[in-house]
Structure formats: C-alpha cells, structure tokens
Amino acid sequence: MTPPMIPPPLPSLPGLAGRLNFDPLSPFAAALPLMLAVASLNTPLPALWTLTLTIPLLFLIQPRKGIPIALALLVFATVLSLSMAQATPISKVGASPVVFELWGAPIEHNQLFVGAKLGAKLAAVISLAALTGLLATPQDLLRSLVQHLRLPYRVPYAGIAALSFMSRFRDEHRAIREAHALRGSRLRTPLLTVPVRWVTSIPALTAAAVRHAERMSMSMDSRAFAAFPTRTEPRVLTWRWRDSVLLLAGWVATVAVAYFFGDAGVVLHDV
Secondary structure: OOOOOOOOOOOOOOOHHHHHOOOOHHHHHHHHHHHHHHHHEOOOHHHHHHHHHHHHHHHHHOHHHHHHHHHHHHHHHHHHHHHHHHHOOOOOOOOOOEEEEEOOEEEEHHHHHHHHHHHHHHHHHHHHHHHHHHHOOHHHHHHHHHHOOOOOOHHHHHHHHHHHHHHHHHHHHHHHHHHHHHHOOOOOOHHHHHHHHHHHOHHHHHHHHHHHHHHHHHHHHHOOOOOOOOOOOOOOOOOOHHHHHHHHHHHHHHHHHHHHHHHHOEOOOOO
C-alpha cells in the first residue's frame, strides 16, 4: 500500500488575483467576447465604460504590475486620441462646434469623436487583455487549453517552453551584465557605459541561448515529447463555481453592450 502523498502547494499570485484564484481559462473566455463587441461597435461609449471599470481593477488585482499598466494605458489613450483628433480632417458638411484648442489648432466635436473612438477602443481592449493576464499566468492559460478544451498538448507545451526560454534568457542577460559591471567599463563616459554593456553582452548571450536550447531539446527527447497523444500534467487546474460566475458575467456584459449600443452600428467603413 502506497503512503498518501501531500500535493504540492499551488502557486499564489500576488494581490487580489491570489485570493480569487480563478481558473486561467475563465477570465480569458469572459473577456474575449467583450473585446470583440467593444472593438466592433461604431461608438466609443462602451470602450469608455470598459476603461472606467478596468482601470480600478488593475490597481486591485496586482498593484505592483497593475498600477504602471493602468497609468500607461491612460497616457496611451490620451495621446492617441488627441493625435488622431488632430489628424482627422475638419468636417466639410455643416459646422461642427469647436471643443478646445490643441497647440493653437481648433479641435472640433467630430474630430474628438474619431480620436476618442480609436484611442478608447485600443486602450479598452488592451486593458481587458492585461486584466486577464494579471489574473492568471500565461503558462497556466496554456495548460488550461489542454485540460479543459482537450487541445493537443504539442502546441501549448511548445508555448510553455518558449516562455520558460524567455525567463531564462533574462536571467542569463542579467548575470552577464552584472559580470561586466563587476569587471568595470573601459569607457569613462557614464552615458555610454550601459549601451556598451548591452552590446558587448550579445556574444555571450547568444552562446548561453544555444546551450539552453540544446539542453531543452535533449530534455524533450528524453521525456518522449509528442510520442504519445496525452501526458501527465504538473498542475491540475479545477473549474469552480466562481469561474462559472465570472464567465456568465462577461457574457452578460457583452450582451448588454450589444443591446444598448447596437444601434450605433458596426465599424465597417471610415467615419
């Protein structure tokens, strides 16, 4: 009789994401229809409402990562909206009221509408994608596609290997730059020290990347990767009732957006 095994502790995400502990597939499946609805409607109002809700959530889900993302999204949406509004030609049919002046150039209402529509839509879609990324790691999302949707594990596990390669790539680059910093720089100009260290680390980084790729290839061959249709999972993901609630809330929000703002039409032509 085999003794009972204690399961390994589940990795906990920081902030509110670790407390909620959603299944990685539920935030993505809940946000994807809403992304499509917000991006396809010919009005910026759903995108503005989405930003109003997602920006505070980014602050709460993971404050360390969410706060810079939220601030960057606000700056991105503002700059893109104003730039697009200034580049939009002035209306020739009828006089559109001037809302404000930007660097001496008047910005009319129709120009501001076009700019806000593009900037708010892109920022809203990015905010929803960032929100799903903060609620689950990309590796767990790929594992959930195998466990819940029965996707062949070859493609998701290749993505997991690529993600692990990127993390190892960063660690190797950090070690190389630290070694260069300890040995000192030949340049006396402080402004050129950092760029030179980045450039001189390319040969060593390339060699480290090749060594890691060889080790990963030998590891995959020794474990008979893709030799069988299924394989054991290092972490079993469970779909709980809160995942169903989140999925239902996302779909209800999509239906509500399509119902209330569907009269604006779908973006199929230039405004």
